Amino acid sequence: MFMKRAFSVLNKNSISSVVKNSENAVRGPVAIRAIQMKKEMATGKKFKFEKLVPMHSGNPQALGQPPITFGREVLSIMMHHQFGQDVSYDRYSVDAVDRARHYLENMDPQAIGAYAGKPDGYDPIKKEVIDFIRERDGVDVDPSKLYLSTGASEAIEIFLRLLINDPNDAVMIPTPNYPLYSACCVAYGGQEVRYGLDENNNWALNLEDLQKSYQDAKDRGLNPKGIAVLNPGNPTGQVLTKQNLKDVIEFAYENNLLVIADEVYQANVYNGNEFHSMRGVMEELGDPIKSKLEMVSMHSVSKGFTGECGLRGGYFEFTNLDSFAEEMIYKLKAIKFCAPTPGMIAVGTMVNPPKEGVNSPEVVSLYNKEKDHVFGGLQRKAGELYEKLNNMEGITTNETQGALYSFARLHLPEKFIAEADSLGIHPDLHFCLNLLEETGMITVPGSGFGQEEGTAHIRMTNLIYNDKVMDDSMANMHKMVSELHGKYS
Amino acid sequence: MFMKRAFSVLNKNSISSVVKNSENAVRGPVAIRAIQMKKEMATGKKFKFEKLVPMHSGNPQALGQPPITFGREVLSIMMHHQFGQDVSYDRYSVDAVDRARHYLENMDPQAIGAYAGKPDGYDPIKKEVIDFIRERDGVDVDPSKLYLSTGASEAIEIFLRLLINDPNDAVMIPTPNYPLYSACCVAYGGQEVRYGLDENNNWALNLEDLQKSYQDAKDRGLNPKGIAVLNPGNPTGQVLTKQNLKDVIEFAYENNLLVIADEVYQANVYNGNEFHSMRGVMEELGDPIKSKLEMVSMHSVSKGFTGECGLRGGYFEFTNLDSFAEEMIYKLKAIKFCAPTPGMIAVGTMVNPPKEGVNSPEVVSLYNKEKDHVFGGLQRKAGELYEKLNNMEGITTNETQGALYSFARLHLPEKFIAEADSLGIHPDLHFCLNLLEETGMITVPGSGFGQEEGTAHIRMTNLIYNDKVMDDSMANMHKMVSELHGKYS
Known part of the structure; x- marks a missing residue:
């Protein structure tokens, strides 16, 4: 009844080169390998580490950063199906209820x-x-x-x-x-x-x-x-x-x-x-x-x-x-x-967060406390990344003045670079894949962002909320780097 | 100190023809005119109608359709900043709390x-x-x-x-x-x-x-x-x-x-x-x-x-x-x-809505009631659109068997078509702009969807939740259509 289909419509030859050439380093080979590991861990396979540490993505809450109460209260209220009807929201701060009402009254209904x-x-x-x-x-x-x-x-x-x-x-x-x-x-x-x-x-x-x-x-x-x-x-x-x-x-x-x-x-x-x-x-x-x-x-x-x-x-x-x-x-x-x-x-x-003179003192104070806590942690860890990375063999990095990342330079042994070449991958990707296998740390190789020819880098985030996880990870990385330089020198 | 800039970077000549040629009929000239009217109404300008009736967009809740309680309860709970901690959610159905917990436990934390x-x-x-x-x-x-x-x-x-x-x-x-x-x-x-x-x-x-x-x-x-x-x-x-x-x-x-x-x-x-x-x-x-x-x-x-x-x-x-x-x-x-x-x-x-044998009877019953109420209204109004549009002079339409629209054929007077031509717009756009001025009904001309050459259509939604608004709108349109045929015949 049917002709045989000659080929699949979408294949390596037919798909636009525009698509083939586009890249997303953050979700690239290291992240993909990590997803595979996670699946394998779920079926009982053992790795050299207990848990993956996702330091590749600027994804604060996935790394434990708590949300700001005021914003989530407003959202929780507005999501409620009866909001706008005569329902009291006594679980929430009055300020959050007021803000939600203000939005509702000035937006379209529902x-x-x-x-x-x-x-x-x-x-x-x-x-x-x-x-x-x-x-x-x-x-x-x-x-x-x-x-x-x-x-x-x-x-x-x-x-x-x-x-x-x-x-x-x-x-x-x-x-x-x-x-x-x-x-x-x-x-x-x-x-x-x-x-x-x-x-x-x-x-x-x-x-x-x-x-x-x-x-x-x-x-x-x-x-x-x-x-x-x-x-x-x-x-x-x-x-x-x-x-x-x-x-x-x-x-x-x-x-x-x-x-x-x-x-x-x-x-x-x-x-x-x-x-x-x-x-x-x-x-x-x-x-x-x-x-x-x-x-x-x-x-x-x-x-x-x-x-x-x-x-x-x-x-x-x-x-x-x-x-x-x-x-x-x-x-x-x-x-x-x-x-x-x-x-x-x-x-x-x-x-437009809670503000002194506008909102109730408790709500302002909670907001400031939450903000200072989260921001303070990020600031401290930005400093730790700078210090600890610079203490590792063959790694130099600039101060993280802002954003959520350190972009550290990797000075890798010749033999390691040769090994990467033989695998057909960039030395920094080879490094990040090794780091993942040894420590569970998911990072992004600098080659995914573009970098000066002949250099190698790694991007890591200061977002790990839990201090012990952060400390342990940096210690594990320190050990892995030392061993790598020992093995390949 | 500065050279004079010769031209703006983005202008009619420099912007990609791809962008210039792309179209969005639903948010096209009729919707844009309606937004302008809304602004003018806010400053006190009077039109021939009291309120705009947005029948151009398949946007159910903007037209009064209420949300389903169960889904919104789950969202309201999950948005709450303390969810996952030891907080009771007694405002919500136990089923919604259970579902939210199920998601939380099987997703990443936060x-x-x-x-x-x-x-x-x-x-x-x-x-x-x-x-x-x-x-x-x-x-x-x-x-x-x-x-x-x-x-x-x-x-x-x-x-x-x-x-x-x-x-x-x-x-x-x-x-x-x-x-x-x-x-x-x-x-x-x-x-x-x-x-x-x-x-x-x-x-x-x-x-x-x-x-x-x-x-x-x-x-x-x-x-x-x-x-x-x-x-x-x-x-x-x-x-x-x-x-x-x-x-x-x-x-x-x-x-x-x-x-x-x-x-x-x-x-x-x-x-x-x-x-x-x-x-x-x-x-x-x-x-x-x-x-x-x-x-x-x-x-x-x-x-x-x-x-x-x-x-x-x-x-x-x-x-x-x-x-x-x-x-x-x-x-x-x-x-x-x-x-x-x-x-x-x-x-x-x-x-995966509330289901008999899985969820508590009250939650299943409320879900079914809400579903039947909303669906029943849409079904009834689909029939009304079909009947009322076919009763208007020079309009024929097929039954709305599904989706949220009637796509009705407009048989327009020659003189009206000539007027549209002289304005340089498609006759159905001319019709929809007239309908908007006369009745406040926002609709989409068929020319925005592509249609057989030489025909004219209008797309309208059956989503108006309020029966009186729906009835009044259809009556206003009936009157406008009769007058148009009288004036241009």
């Missing part, structure tokens, strides 16, 4: 279970974000230029989509960098132009290098149209100085580049370093920059001391765009649907 | 606030989906072929991304159809090949027409690689017969097409019609089809009587894919992050 009536999300939350940006940067944001989004990653996708129109169109991204930028450049058929961060200067941005990368790209016939600045940096953990930010903004202005200000780690700044938003610095630079430079800046509930990755909430805000570009953003966001409503609510409680 | 450890989502929810598919289709799903997703739309994006590798690669999609398919074909640089649904036969799929479209496409040098089947249909509201489904599956098999089975409206089937899943029909057809045909089928919490659009939960499940294709799906889903956790939980409570 809004939590609905697509927002417009692609930019619900207005009462947007209003809180506008107040937050005003307080941070001293600027008044036009509501039509602010979108609540599914995490911050959506802004990256939308703006790279808008920028790339031709195979020679390019976006400047740091080396090393968070791999979603590369994946989007590839996916939309454009080019990435890498600018190096200076490892010897705590991963600072070097203006001369930036200019050189730009000029090289132009000489190769590319057309750089945007520049991504990740501050605090991922995977590199640096916090850029105000002068650094001024330099890059002026550079972008002079060279007609749209600035993508990826500031999702703005609440993760440690040990006396200071965060400056690019929006604020742009304002400070005055005209013509503040009224001409095209910029999008973004934030997320996934990081900081909020750490609500699972809720997928964020926002992006843009300045000085052509009205046609604004129309296109509206359309693209509409095609992608509105952000998840629980994520939107989480954005509201993150940017 | 999983609700975390990215799932793997791109396919949390296992206890996946297990419930596997049981659901077994019960529905009599098949055992391999867990590695099932992904929890951000609504169902993510599966459309991923599979169209995989299928399109060349400008001549094409996906067959129905006319009319839900616009995300066209948008993805455009975005990934491929072609759409339209196959007509037969309006004179209640929008059934006609095999001869399908074969003809396929052959025409081949003759034009295109390479059709997949076929999307929406059942129940959007915007057309038909439910395909089992014979129809067998025909299209055999057709796909013979012509080496991957089948995209979009079944998000499977719980919206009215008045004696019956839903057959393509997965089940494929199984019934036996070998070689059941062991060879590449298919992905999907479902969502947004529709049905669940109606949780705001939570963005869904799943997709695929069969008979090449292992390389499976690896690429894993990678693409990893790049896009896991689905929002509240959406995953909602998938669990949707596919």
Whole structure:
């Protein structure tokens, strides 16, 4: 009755090279091997360690970080099916009930279970974000230029989509960098132009290098149209100085580049370093920059001391765009649907937390206590990573000034590198796979983020909430590294 | 100090034609005009109506549909910051507390606030989906072929991304159809090949027409690689017969097409019609089809009587894919992050609701009561739409057998069509904008979904929960239509 099907539709040859070439290092070979191990452990197989330690992903609550009470109370109330009816919520703080009621009264009825009536999300939350940006940067944001989004990653996708129109169109991204930028450049058929961060200067941005990368790209016939600045940096953990930010903004202005200000780690700044938003610095630079430079800046509930990755909430805000570009953003966001409503609510409680003089003293005090506890732990562990990694043989690392990572340099023995070559994998991937087998620590090899040719790195997070797990892991790694250098020297 | 910037980076000329050409009819000119009206109403401007009636979007809770208690109880409990500690949840049913505990114990600790450890989502929810598919289709799903997703739309994006590798690669999609398919074909640089649904036969799929479209496409040098089947249909509201489904599956098999089975409206089937899943029909057809045909089928919490659009939960499940294709799906889903956790939980409570013999009688009885109430209302209003639209001058429509829409044919006066032409807009858009001004009803013109050349349609939803609002709206539309025919005849 049937002809024989000649071949499968989707196979190695037929699938788009765009898909084949895209990469996600964080969920790459090390994470995949760890998932396999977890399955094997469940069936009784023994490894050299008792438990996997997931240090590869900036996933705070998976690593034990507790959620902030106020935000979760508001969400728990709003999720309740009878909320809005005459039901008392005496389990919760009055402040949380009030906030939930405020949202409900200013959103559509039953809004939590609905697509927002417009692609930019619900207005009462947007209003809180506008107040937050005003307080941070001293600027008044036009509501039509602010979108609540599914995490911050959506802004990256939308703006790279808008920028790339031709195979020679390019976006400047740091080396090393968070791999979603590369994946989007590839996916939309454009080019990435890498600018190096200076490892010897705590991963600072070097203006001369930036200019050189730009000029090289132009000489190769590319057309750089945007520049991504990740501050605090991922995977590199640096916090850029105000002068650094001024330099890059002026550079972008002079060279007609749209600035993508990826500031999702703005609440993760440690040990006396200071965060400056690019929006604020742009304002400070005055005209013509503040009224001409095209910029999008973004934030997320996934990081900081909020750490609500699972809720997928964020926002992006843009300045000085052509009205046609604004129309296109509206359309693209509409095609992608509105952000998840629980994520939107989480954005509201993150940017507008309990405040002295507004909320009841107990609620403010609990919030401050929780914040200080979580933040304090992250700050302390950022210091521990720095110290302990630098104490290991053949490992050097910069201070984790911000974000959730140390990006440490691996100086590996020649024989180990040769072994990796013979396996056809990068030496740092070989190292991370070994580390996993020996200690259960899941990490990300630097080769997944892009790094200077001939170097090897490892990204690890300071997010392990439990002190003993953190201490034991670092001790296990120390031992593994010593043994490795002994064995391969 | 600065050079003058020559131009804005993003403008009408520089933005990718892919972006310019993509469309979203549901959030198109009529919805945009409605948002503007809403703003004007807030400042005191008067219109001919008191309130906007959003009949353009399949957004159940925004239109008053209440959420199902059980699902929301589980979510409210899991969102609570102390859940998992020794706290009693006496506000909720014991069954909801038990389910929440079951999820918690089988997920990672604090999983609700975390990215799932793997791109396919949390296992206890996946297990419930596997049981659901077994019960529905009599098949055992391999867990590695099932992904929890951000609504169902993510599966459309991923599979169209995989299928399109060349400008001549094409996906067959129905006319009319839900616009995300066209948008993805455009975005990934491929072609759409339209196959007509037969309006004179209640929008059934006609095999001869399908074969003809396929052959025409081949003759034009295109390479059709997949076929999307929406059942129940959007915007057309038909439910395909089992014979129809067998025909299209055999057709796909013979012509080496991957089948995209979009079944998000499977719980919206009215008045004696019956839903057959393509997965089940494929199984019934036996070998070689059941062991060879590449298919992905999907479902969502947004529709049905669940109606949780705001939570963005869904799943997709695929069969008979090449292992390389499976690896690429894993990678693409990893790049896009896991689905929002509240959406995953909602998938669990949707596919595994309270059941007799498992749950307490009160909880089962409340669930059944809620379900019957919501479903009964939708079924009744589907009938009302059919009857009332057919009673209006120059409007004919098919029965809404399923989904949430009537897609009615507009037979418009020549003078009205000429007026639309002079405005440079499609006559059905002109009609929908008029309807909005006169009655406040927000609808979608058929031209946004693709339709047979020379015809005009309107899509309206049966979701208006409040009977009086529904009745008044239909009466207002009746009056508007009569007046329009009087004025333009």
